[in-house]
Amino acid sequence: MDVPHFTLLRILADxxxxxxxxxxxxxxxxxxxxxxxxxxxxxxxxxxxKARGRGYRLAERLDLIEPDVLAAQLxxxxxxxxxxxxxxxxxxxxxxxxRAAAGAPHGAVLACEHQSAGRGRxxxxxxxxxxxGSLAFSLLWRFPRGGGALAGLSLAVAVGVARxxxxxxxxxxxxxxxxxxxxxxxxxxxILIEVSGDVQGxxxxxxxxxxxxxxxxxxxxxxxxPATDIASHSDALPSRTALLVALLESVAAILAQFSREGxxxxxxxxxxxxxxxxxxxxxxxxxxxxxxxxxxxxAEDGALMLSSAKGIECFHSGELSLKAL
Numbered sequence: 001m002d003v004p005h006f007t008l009l010r011i012l013a014d015x016x017x018x019x020x021x022x023x024x025x026x027x028x029x030x031x032x033x034x035x036x037x038x039x040x041x042x043x044x045x046x047x048x049x050k051a052r053g054r055g056y057r058l059a060e061r062l063d064l065i066e067p068d069v070l071a072a073q074l075x076x077x078x079x080x081x082x083x084x085x086x087x088x089x090x091x092x093x094x095x096x097x098x099r100a101a102a103g104a105p106h107g108a109v110l111a112c113e114h115q116s117a118g119r120g121r122x123x124x125x126x127x128x129x130x131x132x133g134s135l136a137f138s139l140l141w142r143f144p145r146g147g148g149a150l151a152g153l154s155l156a157v158a159v160g161v162a163r164x165x166x167x168x169x170x171x172x173x174x175x176x177x178x179x180x181x182x183x184x185x186x187x188x189x190x191i192l193i194e195v196s197g198d199v200q201g202x203x204x205x206x207x208x209x210x211x212x213x214x215x216x217x218x219x220x221x222x223x224x225x226p227a228t229d230i231a232s233h234s235d236a237l238p239s240r241t242a243l244l245v246a247l248l249e250s251v252a253a254i255l256a257q258f259s260r261e262g263x264x265x266x267x268x269x270x271x272x273x274x275x276x277x278x279x280x281x282x283x284x285x286x287x288x289x290x291x292x293x294x295x296x297x298x299a300e301d302g303a304l305m306l307s308s309a310k311g312i313e314c315f316h317s318g319e320l321s322l323k324a325l
Contacts (some may be wrong), residue, residue: 004029005040006087006113009131015061017054043132044114045218053124062132063213065111068240073245078252081139083109090117092138093192093208098138100196102202107252111137111244122308130219133229135240138208139248141255146201152263152302153314154193157207159266160254161191162273164246171233174275177295177304178317181211182275188212188227207255209247213240263302271297280325281306283315291315291324 004027009241011018011026023034038048047059068083074081082105089095092110099108114131123316129282143150162173163191174182179191185203189211197203212219212229214237220227231237238246257265277294283291283306293308302316 002085005037005044008034008037009044009046010040012048012056012058013062013064015058016059017051019055023056033193040158042105045222046132049315063240064113064132064240065244069094069241070111070244074248077245078249080107081247081252082107082111083250086110086112088112088116091115091208092136093194096138096140097196102264104140106142106276107142108140109125109137109248110312111135130216132240133214133216133219134210134212135243135247136208136210137244137248138206139251139255140205140206141252141259143179143197143204143259145198145259146199147195147203148199149194149262150203150205150258152196152298152300153195153205153207153258154253154265154317155270155298155302156193156258156266157209157251159269159273160210160250161189161209161247163206163248165230166255167250168238168243168246169234169236170230173233173273175270175273176275176297177322178302178320183228183233183280186226188228188230188233202211205255207251209251211243211247213237213243244282262300264300267298267300267302274298276322276324282323282325284321284323290320 003268008023008027011023020031020034026030027034031323042048048061049057065085067155070083074083089112091111092115096108096110115136120215158175158181165173172183178183180187181189184189192208194206194314212227214231215229278295282289291306291308291313294304296305296307296312299305303316306313306315
């Protein structure tokens with residue numbers, strides 16, 4: 001079911017003026033009802049311009065995902081994927097995880113225009129740009145093996161995301177252990193993988209990806225930490241629909257190969273893209289320092305290899321995070 005203010009948003013997405021009377025007819029709503037919906041649109045971080053005698057328009061054209069185009073293109077290249085685009089939801093990972101538990105099929109994909117409670121690792125929130133300025137989706141992939149055999153999965157997915165960004169013209173896409181995407185010294189996005197199932201298998205992974213596409217000043221203030229976007233590293237910004245198609249095609253190919261071969265085939269490419277290779281870091285768990293040293297690389301299973309006073313130590317992601325020293 002469409003969310004009413006998103007129905008209005010799709011009309012206004014062209015950036016042109018639309019009279020209040022026309023909007024009311026299209027929505028089956030009174031003028032007062034239209035104004036109320038316009039207020040909800042502004043609450044999403046978008047600016048609405050009003051001009052007497054002309055009506056309302058968005059301050060800028062809005063790039064919304066086109067579900068029909070998305071389905072047609074993926075139907076030709078990745079028919080195993082079945083994509084649904086929601087107007088709003090708390091978190092694509094949370095919604096898809098619930099569907100997975102209820103028997104959703106392998107290859108189910110959920111994308112969303114506005115996440116009200118996006119999630120990152122270790123219970124952190126994912127703060128994206130205003131509607132149309134970021135991209136968030138989750139993909140359900142079922143594996144014959146248990147969760148213990150999926151070590152390194154987030155690293156492999158990061159390689160797939162970086163590959164697709166480069167193909168579309170984004171310069172310098174890099175990765176950071178265990179699940180971050182960078183351009184330069186700023187974070188571009190992240191990956192959240194949640195695994196369920198039996199120890200011996202089968203298992204299911206909900207693979208969530210969030211990327212900044214175009215950040216305005218307000219979005220950067222909301223995020224509250226150094227961040228960047230695809231627009232800042234691309235000469236020609238692709239549509240969010242084209243971006244989502246490319247990402248899903250690439251990630252699905254990575255997941256299929258990972259299911260057969262594990263992380264090992266992706267290790268060298270991951271290392272070439274590693275933004276923090278050789279850096280001296282502290283390894284934290286719940287803000288408690290558990291190790292300190294220089295990053296040597298990653299093992300065949302995706303474990304971080306750290307050169308410390310104890311020698312070469314290996315750490316799996318879990319609840320760990322890195323801090324540069």
